[in-house]
Amino acid sequence: MEKIIEGLAYVLGNDIDTDQIIPAEHLVYSLSDPEEKKNYGRFALSGVPGDQAGLPNGNVPFTEGENFESKYSIVVGGKNFGCGSSREHAPACMEIAGVKAVIAQSYARIFYRNSVDGGFFIPFECDTRLVEDIKTGDDLKIDLNANTLTNKTRGKTYDLKSLGEVIDIIEAGNIFEYARKSGMIAS
Amino acid sequence: MGMTITEKILAAHAGKDSVAPGDNIWVDVDVLMTHDVCGPGTFAIFKKQFGENAKVWDRDKVVIIPDHFIFTKDTHANRNIDILRQFVKEQDLPHYYDVGTDNYKGVCHLALAQEGFNRPGEVLFGTDSHTSTSGAFGMFSTGIGNTDAAFILGTGKLWVKVPESMCFEFTGTFPDHIMAKDVILNVIGDIGVDGATYRAMEWRGDAVMKLSMEERMTLCNMAIEAGGKNGIIEADETTTDYVRQRTDAPYKIYHSDEDANYFFKKTYNADEMEPIVAKPHSPDNKAKVSECEDVKLDRAYIGSCTGGKLTDFLAAARLLKGKKVQIDTFIVPATREVEEDLYKEKIGGESLVDIFKNAGAYLGEPSCAACLGGPKDTFGRTDDNQVVISTTNRNFPGRMGSKQSYVYLASPYTAAASALTGHITNPAEFVNN
Ligand code: SF4
Numbered sequence: 001m002e003k004i005i006e007g008l009a010y011v012l013g014n015d016i017d018t019d020q021i022i023p024a025e026h027l028v029y030s031l032s033d034p035e036e037k038k039n040y041g042r043f044a045l046s047g048v049p050g051d052q053a054g055l056p057n058g059n060v061p062f063t064e065g066e067n068f069e070s071k072y073s074i075v076v077g078g079k080n081f082g083c084g085s086s087r088e089h090a091p092a093c094m095e096i097a098g099v100k101a102v103i104a105q106s107y108a109r110i111f112y113r114n115s116v117d118g119g120f121f122i123p124f125e126c127d128t129r130l131v132e133d134i135k136t137g138d139d140l141k142i143d144l145n146a147n148t149l150t151n152k153t154r155g156k157t158y159d160l161k162s163l164g165e166v167i168d169i170i171e172a173g174n175i176f177e178y179a180r181k182s183g184m185i186a187s
Numbered sequence: 188m189g190m191t192i193t194e195k196i197l198a199a200h201a202g203k204d205s206v207a208p209g210d211n212i213w214v215d216v217d218v219l220m221t222h223d224v225c226g227p228g229t230f231a232i233f234k235k236q237f238g239e240n241a242k243v244w245d246r247d248k249v250v251i252i253p254d255h256f257i258f259t260k261d262t263h264a265n266r267n268i269d270i271l272r273q274f275v276k277e278q279d280l281p282h283y284y285d286v287g288t289d290n291y292k293g294v295c296h297l298a299l300a301q302e303g304f305n306r307p308g309e310v311l312f313g314t315d316s317h318t319s320t321s322g323a324f325g326m327f328s329t330g331i332g333n334t335d336a337a338f339i340l341g342t343g344k345l346w347v348k349v350p351e352s353m354c355f356e357f358t359g360t361f362p363d364h365i366m367a368k369d370v371i372l373n374v375i376g377d378i379g380v381d382g383a384t385y386r387a388m389e390w391r392g393d394a395v396m397k398l399s400m401e402e403r404m405t406l407c408n409m410a411i412e413a414g415g416k417n418g419i420i421e422a423d424e425t426t427t428d429y430v431r432q433r434t435d436a437p438y439k440i441y442h443s444d445e446d447a448n449y450f451f452k453k454t455y456n457a458d459e460m461e462p463i464v465a466k467p468h469s470p471d472n473k474a475k476v477s478e479c480e481d482v483k484l485d486r487a488y489i490g491s492c493t494g495g496k497l498t499d500f501l502a503a504a505r506l507l508k509g510k511k512v513q514i515d516t517f518i519v520p521a522t523r524e525v526e527e528d529l530y531k532e533k534i535g536g537e538s539l540v541d542i543f544k545n546a547g548a549y550l551g552e553p554s555c556a557a558c559l560g561g562p563k564d565t566f567g568r569t570d571d572n573q574v575v576i577s578t579t580n581r582n583f584p585g586r587m588g589s590k591q592s593y594v595y596l597a598s599p600y601t602a603a604a605s606a607l608t609g610h611i612t613n614p615a616e617f618v619n620n
Contacts, residue, residue, distance in 0.1 A: 015380055016467060017583045024559040024586075027224050028256065028263030031333075033496050034232040042248060080381040083414060084583060085559075086316040088332035108414055109385050110316055114332035163212055168617045175346075176236045184213075185237075185342060 001171050005100045005122070005142040007073030009134050009151075010062060011055040012048065016077055017084035018111065020047035022093045031092055040089060041068030043094035045075075054136040063097055070097040074140045077104035078131045081113025081123075091120040101142055103160065104150060105129060116166045121175030124149070125161040133158075189444025191352040193387040193419055196441055208351040210451070216248065217309040219339045222295050223253040223261045225332075226395040227270040227316035232337035240524075242341035243278050250282040251275060252295040252302055257286055257554040261562035293522035293553030296492040297319035300404065300532070301524050307422035308441055308618045309552070312339060317492050317580065320412040322393050323403035324430065325422030325440060329464025330411065350416045351450035352387040352443075353378075357394035359457040364618035366502060367398060367405035368578065368598035369493060372463040375413045376473025377453075384414030386450060389443065394457030395420060397470040400500040402430045408493050412470040425429045444599070464576075465596040468584045476601055479611040487512070487606035491520025491558040493600050494578020497528045503603040506617045509545040513609035517567035519556045526553050560588040562577055569594075576605045 023042060045053065054060025063070045075094065081104035082090060089158040090146045091114050093103070102115070103124045115123045124142065126149065134140070138153040142160070150157045163170060173177035180187040188400040190198065190205060198206040200214040221229050234241065241250050247414070251271055256264035275283040282302075284292040292298035296317050299305055312318065314336045321328035321620075339345050357373055375382070388410045395406070403425075407418030422440045430438060434582050462476040489495065489503050500520065520526040529539040542552060549567075557567035558579040569575060569592035577587065582594035597605070600614035607617070 017581075019559070019581070019583045019586045024255075024342060025562055025588075028261055028267060028562070029233075030263075031228045032235075047590065049584050049590060080414065082410075083380055084316065084581065086314060086318075086330035086332055087225065091332075093226075106381060108381070108410075109416055109501070110330055110332060114334065117338070120335035135396065166544060175334060179338070179342070184344075 003144045005074070007100055007106060007138060007140060008071055009074050009076050009138045009140050010070070010072035011076045011131055011134055011136045013052050013055060013131060014078035015080045015083055016048065018082060018090040019084055021045055021090040022083065022087065023047040027087060029087055035077050038068040040093035042066065043101060044070065044093040044097040055131060056135055061134050068096060073098050073100045075099055075102045076130050076134050077102060078129065079105045080125065081107050083108035086110045086116060088114045091115040095120040103130060113187065116169050117175040122170055126158055127160050130158065188448060189446040191387065191389060191443045191449070192421055192441045193327055193352055193417060193448040194349060195387065196308055196310065197347060197349055200577050206349045208349050210349045211346055212349060213344050214310055214347050216312055216339050216343050216345060217310040218250055218304050219336060220250045220252060220295055220299060220313035220318065221309065221336055222255055222315060223267045223271060224255045226251060227267050228333040228341065229314060229336040230270065230274045232333055233340045233380050236337060237341040240471045241341060244484070246278065246280055249280055249340065250299065251280065252284050252298050252465060253286050254294045255555045255559065256561050256577050258552050259562040259564050259565065270529065275500065290598045291523060293520070294492045294495065294555055296523070297409065297496060297521040298418055299402070301303055301433065301522060305429065306430055306434065306436055306438040308439030312336065312345060316411040317408050318516045319407040319415065319418045320404050320492060322338055322407040322417050322419040323400060324550050325420060326546055327419070328419055329417045331572065340520065348385070350387045353451040354381055354389050354391055354449045356392040356454040357457040358392050358454060360397065361394055361411050361457045361460055363611055364462065364615045365460045365594065366598040366600055367402040369460060369463045371406050371409045372473060372596060373460065375409065375471045376463065376465070379415055380412060380469055380471045381414040383410065388413065388415045390420045396423060399498060400425060401496040404496070405493055410582055414616065420596070457555060462598060462601050462615065464601065465582060467582055467593040469596065470581060470596060476611060476613045480613065482595065482611040483574065484514050484574050484576050484605055484609055484611065486515040486517065488517045488557060488567050488575055488577040488579065489602050490517065490521065490556055491579040491598055492521055494582040495519055495521035495525065497525050497532065499599040500525070500539055501532065502531060502599040504542045505536055505601040506607065506614065507548070508534055508537065508542045510546055510607055512547045512606040516606045517551060517552040517557070518548050518549055519567065520553045522553050558589050560586060570614055576602045576611060582611055
């Protein structure tokens with residue numbers, strides 16, 4: 001597991017639901033076909049209303065045109081990130097777009113669980129309301145050893161909450177690798 | 188220390204005498220449900236992890252109900268149904284309800300109940316967040332993603348963090364014009380869209396126990412809109428009557444202990460409840476119907492796992508009978524069984540179907556339809572800045588199709604009364620007439 005994650009920030013508000021992360025009309029593509037699944041990256045976060053997309057200014061597209069990869073690899077959110085449906089297409093589309101980590105004040109349960117069990121990216125929590133401190137495009141660095149986030153653009157460092165018991169699944173890679181390691185399923 | 192019903196069911200399925208909130212446990216799964224949107228991804232992960240020729244852990248415990256994108260020309264959506272068929276064939280699965288056959292059912296959460304898969308005391312997971320609906324039967328049920336579902340397919344087990352429980356008690360009797368939908372919107376408005384995150388929402392009180400199974404399902408259905416892990420109501424005679432008409436499978440009834448520990452407890456007086464809407468764009472944006480009567484509407488939508496059951500259409504028909512709707516009104520039965528009942532059930536000698544047609548409403552086929560927008564050709568999907576009153580469960584931006592549309596969530600009574608006037612309308616006087 002990478003101990004340092006670096007990337008540009010894409011900032012969103014509270015209650016980013018799964019219909020905003022990936023609108024239902026796009027849930028038809030295959031997640032296993034390597035070419036077809038790129039559509040998920042292309043439409044990742046495409047349901048976020050314009051004025052809320054890429055705070056503080058808004059109207060910043062997460063991916064541009066036909067591109068399926070985003071130049072932003074760390075998503076910063078407010079409270080209740082990923083609420084709504086259980087669609088795993090939500091964390092999956094963000095991973096396909098190149099997201100390495102999300103840092104939110106809190107998560108909806110199923111989204112959090114899907115991110116961890118599927119090994120899509122690491123969902124960090126931070127008590128500070130980063131949405132007001134960090135601007136879309138800021139250069140961020142997460143240090144997993146120290147459990148900190150540094151905003152290199154603004155020279156500020158924040159403590160992240162401990163990942164708790166799910167660290168074992170995150171370190172193993174996903175729930176299957178975890179179960180193999182612990183002998184629950186045959187390797 | 189006593190345990191809540193949720194804790195008892197989880198403990199029993201983990202082979203433990205007791206569990207406490209926060210414990211991470213592995214539970215044995217009684218039923219795994221998936222549908223056309225999440226089935227294909229689940230099966231792909233299952234094969235990748237357990238092998239191309241791997242078999243599911245128990246054929247009899249897997250239930251596959253296509254319901255989301257059904258009546259569409261979208262080729263990708265239709266291919267997903269083919270993938271379900273192929274997997275069912277390979278695995279020889281007995282519980283599959285294929286599109287285009289007599290066996291087709293419609294919306295999974297109601298179909299699970301109607302086909303006898305909801306049984307007190309059991310543990311049911313589904314690849315859909317409204318799987319919490321099944322908790323109305325005194326069982327533990329919750330929504331999961333494709334990865335967890337694939338894990339269950341291979342092992343029959345899943346890890347669960349035992350949730351804290353919140354208790355919502357309603358004493359007295361709900362007034363005639365109040366439906367379970369008003370009750371759940373009221374509670375979500377009180378605690379917020381993350382007010383029950385990671386927690387069980389347990390419904391108690393004599394007012395709740397007087398509700399029918401369909402109304403109880405509505406209460407548990409929207410637990411997820413408050414972030415809840417599960418909704419649950421202890422089973423009683425109403426439950427067992429419903430279950431016994433649909434399955435002979437064994438079940439076990441659990442009760443919360445008197446001294447069980449609740450993270451939160453609130454008692455409401457059922458007699459004082461008022462009709463509630465959730466204003467755009469969040470299910471916790473609560474307002475009394477009486478505060479919104481000046482909102483002009485473009486359409487009404489009555490359907491989904493929340494508001495597309497027989498009880499919901501009986502309520503709507505009671506108001507629409509002999510009158511004309513003033514706005515486009517879409518009627519979408521959740522399942523085939525509900526659709527058949529629309530022909531069978533009569534009010535004053537007139538079938539519900541005739542009541543709706545004569546009122547000028549449009550009738551759709553059973554499926555999720557515009558509850559989640561869906562492909563462009565979906566029945567009832569918003570395509571512009573329409574203002575909609577809907578009996579569904581989510582009014583997030585774009586949920587019913589267009590990001591520009593405004594959705595008010597309401598009970599079937601409120602939706603029907605509003606369809607008759609063209610603006611948000613309190614159903615009280617229509618119902619009590
Ligand atoms: S009717 Fe709506 S909420 Fe219910 S399962 Fe279908 S899409 Fe989900």
